[in-house]
Amino acid sequence: MTRGSWTSVANSVWDKTNFSWALPEHSLLQPAWDYLQEHHHASLRSPLFPVVLSVTTYLLLVVLYTALDLLAPTWPSINKYKIHPHRPITWPKIWSTLGLTTYNHLVYIFPAAVAQWLWRPPIPLPREAPTLTHFLLGILGCTVVFDFQYYLWHLLHHRVGWLYRTFHAIHHQYNEPFSLVTQYLSAWELFSVGFWTTVDPLILQCHCLTAWGFMVFNIWVSTEDHCGYDFPWAMHNLVPFGLWGGALKHDAHHQKPGTNFAPFFSHWDWLGGTSFSPSPSKTLKGKTDKRA
Numbered sequence: 645m646t647r648g649s650w651t652s653v654a655n656s657v658w659d660k661t662n663f664s665w666a667l668p669e670h671s672l673l674q675p676a677w678d679y680l681q682e683h684h685h686a687s688l689r690s691p692l693f694p695v696v697l698s699v700t701t702y703l704l705l706v707v708l709y710t711a712l713d714l715l716a717p718t719w720p721s722i723n724k725y726k727i728h729p730h731r732p733i734t735w736p737k738i739w740s741t742l743g744l745t746t747y748n749h750l751v752y753i754f755p756a757a758v759a760q761w762l763w764r765p766p767i768p769l770p771r772e773a774p775t776l777t778h779f780l781l782g783i784l785g786c787t788v789v790f791d792f793q794y795y796l797w798h799l800l801h802h803r804v805g806w807l808y809r810t811f812h813a814i815h816h817q818y819n820e821p822f823s824l825v826t827q828y829l830s831a832w833e834l835f836s837v838g839f840w841t842t843v844d845p846l847i848l849q850c851h852c853l854t855a856w857g858f859m860v861f862n863i864w865v866s867t868e869d870h871c872g873y874d875f876p877w878a879m880h881n882l883v884p885f886g887l888w889g890g891a892l893k894h895d896a897h898h899q900k901p902g903t904n905f906a907p908f909f910s911h912w913d914w915l916g917g918t919s920f921s922p923s924p925s926k927t928l929k930g931k932t933d934k935r936a
């Protein structure tokens with residue numbers, strides 16, 4: 645067989661192979677995207693949609709984790725996964741964190757959402773869905789960028805005393821976090837986190853479906869960081885080589901605030917010499933919440 649024939653056979657095989665794996669990848673997200681466009685076109689185009697999506701996601705996760713927190717003292721099958729099994733989450737803690745969360749939503753998030761609704765035109769929606777590869781790589785890319793941005797912000801707000809006292813100390817009022825501590829934040833920290841979550845998919849030129857996927861993923865893993873549970877299906881137990889910090893490392897940050905500044909991955913704390921990896925049995929038990 646001549647060189648030209650080999651090339652044409654190779655191209656033919658490549659085209660067939662390419663076609664056979666590209667088609668299912670496209671078809672995986674396209675039907676769902678077509679359905680959403682057909683039935684919820686106006687809602688998806690609204691500037692309010694990302695806000696509604698993020699608030700709803702957070703609310704659902706917090707309700708789920710808080711239900712587990714309230715059941716844990718009497719259900720050993722839940723309590724055994726708690727990082728601090730002898731420190732139950734009490735109603736005063738729930739009311740206090742819920743109070744600031746509600747205040748932040750009413751005073752900052754809701755007015756900002758209404759302002760966007762009034763002044764921003766509806767966003768155009770592309771006909772094509774992203775491929776599954778673009779969708780997943782987009783979420784991964786946004787998570788890596790966000791992780792670095794928050795690492796720098798977090799380090800700075802611990803190293804500069806005025807920044808810590810003014811903007812970040814409030815988040816450290818609980819040294820054994822639970823889900824509602826996730827958004828127990830100053831307005832500046834809430835704005836910073838919301839800004840990066842919105843801007844990172846634009847920087848990486850993601851499809852809007854990818855941007856919304858990143859928003860949901862970001863809220864999920866941020867809440868998991870603070871949930872106070874070491875579940876077998878948690879990200880830090882699924883991602884190999886200790887590359888994902890997760891609930892154990894962030895719980896350690898709330899107890900040893902000079903460690904574990906990155907929100908998700910471990911590499912920046914490894915490089916910066918600020919990594920601390922506790923095992924569940926070695927968490928600093930016996931310390932009490934300042935607002936318990």
Ligand SMILES: [Zn+2]
Binds near residue numbers: 815821870894898
């Ligand atoms: Zn925290």
Ligand SMILES: [Zn+2]
Binds near residue numbers: 798802812897901
């Ligand atoms: Zn901190």
